[in-house]
Amino acid sequence: MIDPEGIEYLCSDLEVEHTDVRILMLAWKMQAEKQGYFTLEEWRKGLKALRADTIVKLKKALPELENEVRRPSNYVDFYSYAFRYCLTEEKQKSIDIESICELLELVLGSQYHQQVDMFIQYLKTQIDYKVINMDQWMGFYRFCNEISFPDFNNYDEELAWPLILDNFVEWVKSKQS
């Protein structure tokens, strides 16, 4: 079992910040269940999949891992994994706004820079929602993929978009006018 401290050592060995998204990608590859911990089983599985048995090899495998994750077919899976990974309590279903904002930046920040910035701003100013659930989380990814930004021309609030996104679009539109 590698604990949070151990992960920190691992990060410095890999010369990667422990808040770097690649650590999260590594966790995904291992399908690690608990945030901040790698079990022996998970560790073994992950390294085997990456064909790495030394730290050096692991470090070399990181760029390839990143490419693998960024493939559209995998990214959805990775994205939803990221959310689940942050659920620390047993029956927990949602994540607080603060953490969500960090997670968004980490996971989608590079790919959908504008949308993420706007959405984070919205989340921080609104008062209706104190937490975000999986449905809303996934909804946002779909939103980034499908909806043209920043005009929202193809957004139809009468469809099944989560209510929080209806409110987000309304908020952006009122700011724009």
Added chain:
Amino acid sequence: MLKKIWKILEQSIHEIYNHNTRGLSFEELYRNAYNMVLHKFGEKLYSGLVSTMTSHLKEIALSIEASQGALFLEELDRKWTEHNKALQMIRDILMYMDRTFIPSTHRTPVHELGLNLWRDNIVHTVKIQVRLKDTLLELVQKERGGEVINRGLMRNIVKMLMDLGSSVYQEDFEKPFLAVSADFYRGESQLFIESCDCGNYLKKAEKRLNEEIERVAHYLDARSEVKITNVVEKEMIESQMTRLVQMENSGLVNMLVDDKYEDLGRMYNLFRRVPNGLTSIRDVMTVHLRETGRHLVSDGERLKDPVDFVQRLLHIKDKHDKIINLAFNNDKMFQNALNSSFEYFINLNTRSPEFISLFVDDKLRKGLKGVSEEDVEIVLDKVMMLFRYLQEKDVFEKYYKQHLAKRLLSAKSVSEDAERSLILKLKTECGYQFTSKLEGMFTDMKTSDDTMQGFYAAMGHELGDGPALAVHVLTTGSWPTQSTTTCNLPPEILTVCNKFKTYYLGTHSGRRLTWQTNMGSADIKATFGRAKHELNVSTYQMCVLMLFNNGDGLSYREVEQATEIPTSDLKRCLQSLACAKGKNVLRKEPMSKDIGEDDTFFFNDKFSSKFYKVKIGTVVAQKESEPEKQETRQRVEEDRKPQIEAAIVRIMKARRVLDHNNIVAEVTKQLQTRFLPNPVVIKKRIESLIEREFLERDKDDRKLYRYLA
């Protein structure tokens, strides 16, 4: 030989035309004609007939042409009649030819030949054709101008044209007739529309229409009726429809406002004849109704008195029902317009449900006192009618329950039969669920009576001279939710209350009783100087007053401390005891209108009233204050959430997979008998159900939701 026979026949035709038929022998002539045909001289006979008749007709034409003025038609008529007589005789004589030679050679039969020759040589001659048409049309116009004409003569001439063939009638008379009439009525309508108000215009139009119908009946072909009425309808009604309906000071709206049943009925009957006539009436009426209703529901003054407000709604409905009944033939189109307008403006005022319940409350408290059973039913049916228009029926239910509770508890209902009748009507309209709790309230009242009897039978001896208690035990689920408040009961009251509690719980173990001190009342005997009075007060008021048995000049704070009644209730209570005219059993210093926390209260031994019994209690249903209204509205919204969720689950369970718009539509449909759900709220509930794993989004098509078993 042949020549001789023909000469005889020819001569006979002459004689016939000259009215010299005395000397003729039918048999001889017939025989001659017969022989000619028999000996194959039919051709000669036929052509001879044609030329002989033609020459006579030409002469006749001259005679007709020569007639002056009015004699023209008379001469034509006379000659026509004679011609027909002659024709008949000739045909009889030539009957053999008619039956044999003519059919085999496909010639025109004698009678028809006679008509055609008349047509070609008389009616269609240059000199007669136009003159005939003009004369006829001139006479029609004279008659339209009010003159009397010879209708019999007209009829004969018109019949002549008809006999000559329907195309003759149409081309020579009907078509020009219709064209001239169109011009005439166009002129009429222009004239009248400038000079008449709507009602009078319609009278004139109706008169003209009836005239034309009568004209046709008297001297035209029946098939012309629909054609000429179309002309009148088009020129006098259709072309001026909009202007008439919208005419200032006399148009449709004025007629509606002033209950002009006759004018409205006339308008209905005339307008239904033209395309879009009735719809144009309906549309203007709808706009007017909506405006009137909207005005009523937004009028601040009117809204101060809920009972009056509802009364006015009923008045508007009655007024327009009567109009639709008397003037619009109970036409469903108008009933629907009235209904949709009502639905529109009743729901503009969010307080309509509350006000309608207050109206009912007023009726059931005093309005229906001494009224016959039938009349009670009429009033209740009217209430139900308004109820049906409400979109937020669940809000009505909440208020109705509150008001009913107050009525029952203060025993202020005029008639239990009337109460039950209304509940039955609500049940029929909304189903069992709506009324089951209401019925529970009645049951509790009955049961409480029995309980009290049992209590006094069992404990009567113990209670002796103590205060007499009357308890209503209310089952929590059935009665409107009340928040329990603090209140310290006076010791003698507390004692007897506890005795009751013990008794009740003795026979009903497992239950819990909580005194609802904000809903009770008390009768207290009080002595003011030398005057004795019996005061009917609320429980709170009783608690306050009893303090003055043990002290006087009590400060607000002392009263507050002793009674522990919540502040706003206490203030209202003290106000009703010390500041209300004619009911000021307490005196307050300072004498201001409002209760201040530094005020002091004294027993007012100078209080007087001409009545022995004085009512000070305030348990009457009233229009809610703003904060109360907000609270009720919030509770209604909270109640709606589970109902919406239940509807969503029901629908998804049946359909398994459904897209968002359809869910919203289905939910709205299912709940429409209770309220109109907000689509945003529906969306929120769906998301909540997703979170709780009742539903999920479809993995492939994100527009769909799936039911999770």
